Amino acid sequence: MKRTFQSFVIYTLVLALALTSFGTASLANQTNTPLAEIMGEIDTKSSAPTTVIVELEEESIVEAKHKGKNQTKQNLKAKRDQVKNNVLKETASSKIGQEYEYIFSGFAVELKGNEIPNLLTIPGVKAIYPDVKYKTTTIDEGFMIEEDAYSPAMLDSAPHIGSNDAWDAGFTGEGVTVAVIDTGVDYTHPDLAHAFGDYKGWDFVDNNDDPQETPPGDPRGRQTNHGTHVAGTVAANGLIKGVAPDATLLGYRVLGPGGSGTTENVVAGIERAVQDGADVMNLSLGNSLNNPDWATSIALDWAMAEGVVAVTSNGNSGPNNWTVGSPGTSREAISVGATRLPYEVYSADISTGSDQEFDSAKVMGFSTVEELLALDGEEFEFVYAGLGAPSDFNNLDVDGKIALIVRGEYPFVEKAENAKAAGAVGAIIFNNVDGAMPEVPGMAVPTIMLSNADGVAMREGVKDGFNTVSFSIEFDKMVGETVADFSSRGPVMDTWMIKPDVSAPGVNITSTVPTHQADNPHGYAALQGTSMAAPHVAGAAALILEANPNWGVDAVKASLMNTAENLYDANGNLYPHNTQGAGSIRVLDAIETKTLITPGSHSFGVFDADGELTTERQHFTINNLSNERKSYSFDVSFEKGSEAIKVNTSNNLRVQPNRSQKVNFTVEVDASKLAPGYYPGTIVVSEGSNSYEVPTILFVQEPDYPRITSLAYNLNPATGNLVGSAYVPGGAEELEFEVYNENLTAFIGHAFTDTNIGAGYYDFTWDLTIDGGTLAPGKYRLVAWSTKAGKTNYSFGDVFTVE
Incomplete structure (x- = not known):
């Protein structure tokens, strides 16, 4: 049946990876031989080369150790070599890549996609993972800050989480090593050079011991600055002061030109960092796969088991639930959501002297309150500058004027930067579609946003002689620390865990970036994303380990979660646990x-x-770290469903000094009285005047997860068929495929429907027939609608062309 898109807002859609899937179920029906499991989307029908990660049944050194088994490098190498030899025999085109043995047992192999099924029956192979793409979790390119424009007022995030209080208490990260697994690090930056020794880390992109950022002019892609920005937030000590300014840094370049890489190098970076003796590792990278069992998440879990505090960004696919991606889905690693620091809200009214009212006017962003208020009560000439690209300002006189810019093509911050460079004292950006636009802190010039209708009216008003604009700017209210809209939310599929674990500042964060200019090495930029939040937590972990060197990873993670502060939205409503985790960290x-x-x-x-x-x-376990006996009481509450959910635990518990004690509790649920969905709650542990909150959650019937999370396909030039896959996490009662035009604005027709789909990847081949006829030449998109337990979700693929 035809469905209509009521509101097609881009940020609510799931981005499908451009891969296709091989479903193990179809092969399992053809043989009784035990098969290795394929975890992910892998195109096994193509003859093009691809890379996969092979996990061995033979356990890694760390996994075996924690299971009480004896494992040696020699034995593991012999087992791995045996599997590799069989792979080379069974696959004519295979080429072995990175090999893993310490925290992950296996290797990467490049081969033709249609040879991958040959791997599944090779003895010793446990699972096959796609070599998925990882990218930095930054939402825009930010804007550069000149050295002479540096101001301590830009550096609010570290003091906000209490770093300066920890420094005053004598803890600066000294003696703690933090691994930055990223795009590399500019270890020559004046604010970072102190943190590196002779050994800087490793470059897995170019396979050498020089993990420097990608410089300008690399023929393989864009230069990078992400890892240096992350490193500065952790341990800079110069004009910028990181959370742990005396920590030691190691850099691991696993993301290459343009800030992208794959599982092969990310897992290798994690393994190398553990072996190099890192105490903490930061991974401000990710993908959109909400699954806890990808190779990277497994590697992080075992890194934590080995005593390395692993910190990951939670992703930038919010604000919807279930948007957390790997490796933020890791069971053990500390996943971090992003917050915006407290800020002042100002209202804005504008007038052009015409009868037109601009009711949509709102403040988008500004660098300083003084610059914003400088517009109040003043009249300026405005000039239309198109998309706000540098070329759009050519031959335009905007000096001392307001630039009127339309949304699109370039990030908001870049538009404001270009306006400032051209001499404008402010900007008005209007939408290019219906709907709202986001607030963007840290704009280079004070910027007002307008709806599409109001912006077009303002632009067209120039024809009637209305080319000046007057401003009325007033203080509205103060808003506390809030969760960024872009920050991904949990929970995690399959494990049903709450994610993120904690939150930290991630909006408009100023830190170090490379300049690649020896005579001008002081580079700084403001960026935002969960990439910027995670290193605040990694730096905090370094401070905690310096202060408590005997603490294990569980203690570090618990200390951050137990003492985090609750966060409330701009209207004073408490954020759910799947949005903020345990709350915003407080280091001291x-x-x-x-x-x-x-x-x-x-x-x-x-x-x-x-x-x-x-x-x-x-x-759960309570550890009394004090020198006196403590008495604890417990209270458990759920936000809804209390009539059918009952938790029983001890009324009071006494724990002796410097001892720990297990607290048993039971939950009784009459699910027949509850609607399907999830039910968040909080366990409050009280001791004297102190209380600690432990987030909790339970699910009734089919959890409220998306019924489909990806759709990918390719046209097979030999057959003319569309070959692809869809990921249905919990299976589907009905999976319906429909065809739309390339812009998803017009329904074309019905492709096909299947029913009673099992959980996992659904493979399909479609012959391009539609409603009994042949699809006419043109450009189209396929949309899949998945229904289960009364809930329907959709996902759409890339544009395909019918000749």
């Missing part, structure tokens, strides 16, 4: 806490509505 509170509650969050899993009362038992 984490260092000085006398109570640790592990784990820092709980998921009770899924309860079926079978008409029976279901009981689940779990526990």
Whole structure:
């Protein structure tokens, strides 16, 4: 049946990776031989070369150790070589890449896609993972800050989380090593040089010991600055002062030109960092795959087991739930959401002297309050500058004027930068479509935003002689720390875990960037994204480990979660746990806490509505770090469903000094009385005047996850068929495919429907027939609608062309 897009807003859509899938179920029906499992989207029908990650049944050195088994490098190498030899025999085109043995057991191999099924019956192969693409989790290119424009007022984020209080207490990260697994690091930057020794780390892109950023002019792609920005937030000590300014840094270049890379190098970087003795590692990178069992997440879990605090960004696909991506989905690693620091809200009214009213006018952003208020009560000439590109300002006189710019093509911050460079004292940016635009902190010039209709009216008003604009700017209110709209939300599919674990500042963060100019090495830029939030937590972990060198990774993670501060939106509403995690970190509170509650969050899993009362038992551990006996009490509440959810635990618990004690508790759920969905709650542990909150969650019947999260396909030139796959995490009662035009604005017709789909990847081949006829030449998109348990979601693929 035809469906209509009521509101097709880009940020609400799921981005499908440009890969196709091989479903193990179809092969399993053809043989009784036990098969390795394929985890992910892999095109096994193509003869083009591709890379996959092979996981061995033989356990890695770290995994074996933690399971009480004896594993040696020699034994593991022999097992790996045996599998590699069989791979080379069974696949004519294969070429072995990175090999792993310490925290992940396996290797990368390049081969033709249609040879991948040959791997599945090779003895010793446990699973095959796609070599998925990872990219930096930054939402725009930000803007450069000149050295002479540097101001301490830009550096609010480290003090906000209490870093300066930790410094005053004597903790600066000294003696703690932090690995930055990223695009490389400019270790020559004056603010970072102190943190590097002779050994800088490793470059997995070019395979050498020089993990420098991609410079300008690299023929393979754009220059990078991301890893240097991350490193500065962790440990800069110059004009910029990071969270842990005396920490030691190691750089691992796993993302190359343009800031992208793949699983092969990311896993290698994690393994190398652990072996090099890192105490903390930061991965401000990710993809859109909400699954806990990708190779990268497994590697991080074992890195944590080995005692390395792993910190990852949660992703920038918010504000919808279920948008967290790997490796933020890792069970053990600390996943970090992004917040915006407290800010002042100003209202804006504008007038051009015509009868036109511009009711949509709002402040988009500004660099200083003084510059914004300088517009108040003043009249300026405005000039239309198109998209706001540098070339759009050629032959335009905007000196001392306002630049009127339309949204599109370039980031908002870049438009404002270009306006400032041309001499404008302010900008008005109007939408190019219906709908709202985001607030963007840190704009280079004070910027007002308008709707499409108001912006077009203002531009057209020049023809009637209305080419000046007057401003009325007034203070509205103060807003506290809030979660950034772009920050990805949980929970995680399959494990049903709450993510992120914690939040930290990630909007308009000023830090170091390379200049690649020896005579001008002081580079700084303001960036935003969960990439910027994660290194605040990595730096905080370094401070915590310096203060508490005997703490394990669980204690570090729990200290940050237990002492985090709750966050509220601009209207004063408490954010859900899947939005903020345990809250915004506070470093000194984490260092000085006398109570640790592990784990820092709980998921009770899924309860079926079978008409029976279901009981689940779990526990957490309280560690009394003080020198006196403490008495703890407990209170558990759920935001909804309290009539059918009952939690039983101890009323009071006494824990002796410097001892830990397990707290058992049970949850009884009558799911028949509850609507399907998830039910968040909070365990409050109280001791005297101190209280600690532990986020918790449970699910009833089919969890409220997206019924489909990706759709990818390619036209097979030999057959003319469209070959692809869709990922349906929990299966589907009905999976319907329809054809739209390339802009998704017109329904073309019905392609095909399938029913009773199992969980995982659904492979298909479509012969381009539509409603009984042949699809006419043109450009189209396929849209898949997946339905299960009364809920329907859609995903769409790339444009394909029918000749």
